[in-house]
Amino acid sequence: MAEVSDQLIFWIVVSVRFLLPLAIPRYPLIGILGCMIVDAVDQLVFQLFTNLPLEGYQGYDKSLDIYYLTIAYISTLRNWPNLFAFKLGRILFYHRLAGVALFGLTLYRPLLLIFANVFEYFFIFYEATRLRRDPNRLTEWELIGAAAFILIVIKLPQEFWIHILDMNTLDWIRSNPLALLVLVGWGAGIVMGLWWLLRGVPRAVERPSILDDPKTAPTAGDAPGKNLPQDRLINGALIEKIILISLLSITFAQILPDVRATNLAIAAGVTAIIVINTAVSQGLARRGTEWSSIMAEFLVISAMNLGLVAGAAFLLPSINGSINLDNALFMVLLLTLNITLYDRYRRLHLERFAVGIR
Template identity: 60%
Template sequence: MVDTSDMVIFWAVVMARFLIPLTIPRYPLPGVLACLILDGIDQTIFQLFTSLPLEGYQSYDKSLDVYYLTITYLSTLRNWSNLYAFKLNRFLFYYRLVGVAVFELTQLRPLLLVFPNTFEYFFIFYETIRLKWDPKVLTKSKLITAAALIWIFVKLPQEYWIHVAQLDTTDWIRANPSNAIILIAYAAFLLGMAWWLVRDLPPTRPGLEIAATPVVAAPAVPPTPKIGNEQRERLIDNSVIEKIVLISLITIIFAQILPGVRASNLQLATGMAVLIIINTALSHWLARRGTHWKSIMREFVVMSAVNLGIVLAFNFLLPRYDGSINLFNTLFFVLLLTLNITLYDRYKVLHVRNHKTEIGS
């Protein structure tokens, strides 16, 4: 029988990993660093303070990783003033997401080396610069150089160490304490590269810009009483296409790591297609009836109810076709997905408003 204190600790960690990412849009650097640290120590917490088997946590761990990285990307829609940095980071995010999806389908660990998580560290680089400078001082060449240095000297070694060699740094140092000197020297090398990259930036501004600019209200879009043919055509625009891609990749990843799933690829693809179509149509319908801040909770509640209904219907129908899902875990992952969709709808509006001239040029 599972000890009550073990379950309290388990759900405290899970809820922390669910709630802390929600701080990233307002406090980008502290929020993402807190997520990064918690992701690194959560299993250590379980080992030290509980007797829970960690195998059951793996699916939660992977899905919460995707969840917080997606919110990190969505925060760039809300906050980033340097449009080229945003576009570069968007590529890095989707490149990694595709890699994770392919890995979950094939279980080929070297793929994680081919598709490194450069996105997260590039985000940290940008937000670190924003502490003391206006990020618009970052030129295209400097941004590309930063991404390349992070890719080659930070993420490739890390991805190889963790996912290919499958080594543990603590054990490596414990086996030979002098190995710590190698790590210190490499850290000094990385700091030297960082200094070289920012050495010619303009003088810093006073203080630290830790918080992102507050959003008083999203731009209000009045209800459209009548939609003509031209307006109907606009329902399929770049935003819709991106959201379909985003939802598809996240759903593929969640479906593969979902414990207790017994369904064919066709059944999963059908469920995913239904989810995408209904969510896209519903979010458009809601967006056309006003996007002021009061509607964000309404959209989340409505989308959650719809998605939960889809999952319940899927749970009811699958046994008729020799399939099954773990209902509780599926509902948990759908909640994460729904929150990502809601934030995308919200922040995409702000991104288009803030970069309307640059996007149109």
């Protein structure tokens, strides 16, 4: 009975960690803070309420962290009108993504210090700032200064505490009861900071369509389908999707049971699926077909990708290969979700700036 209860708690926590990030594109600040809170307390919940062994949970934890950070990065395509902030955020995100992928391959903990997660707090800084002022007024030096402050003052000490000293917060509190006051003060500071940010905002911040703003709306010659970079099969978006989804898939492959494929094979499979998806999407766009909703796009692309996996599962035995269908199903849904969000929000990004991602 206890084992069933432990598994129930485990899957509830993991399900929350998968579903909560889907709120980030529409509610960026609330969504990312919710993900951070769940990330901060999940192991504490396991320690207090289950008897689960947690030796290997760090791999799960880092993979789930990268999952919600990936959703956050993709949401910047949708929400960020400051192009320099977007480019800086992209650099910070891929810096962390590369570090987590290397950690998954080597389990060398100092990598998580070297590739510190500055993107997360930079994302929060930007989204909190836009509640109080026009984000387009943020200068390049202000953005660089914010990123440097986050790295030096917040993230390097935090990553050193967690990954080099290997300090457990619960054990630290047990051995130093006064440390609880530090955590309570930190939490109170966050709450008061949020109150200060939100007290002048009487309702949720409206995010009107970029097409409603004549300053950012594309001209007729810049509209999608009018020789913009996404009309070519091989373009920056395709390359970025391959890099992004391949690294994300390799990171998750390290924690899935019975994964026999090499990292190169995973990257090759992901590349094939992305190229096919992109070709089909561009073919439909040229015919004038538009998705009625992002959910419809996700369901149709998922069905197509599952068909590709089923075909591979049928053909591989003829060359002495095989596929773990449970793992394949999970990976297909994961990559399809991110491909769908990326494609949809990149179109908004292109419409906003009337250029390709540079």
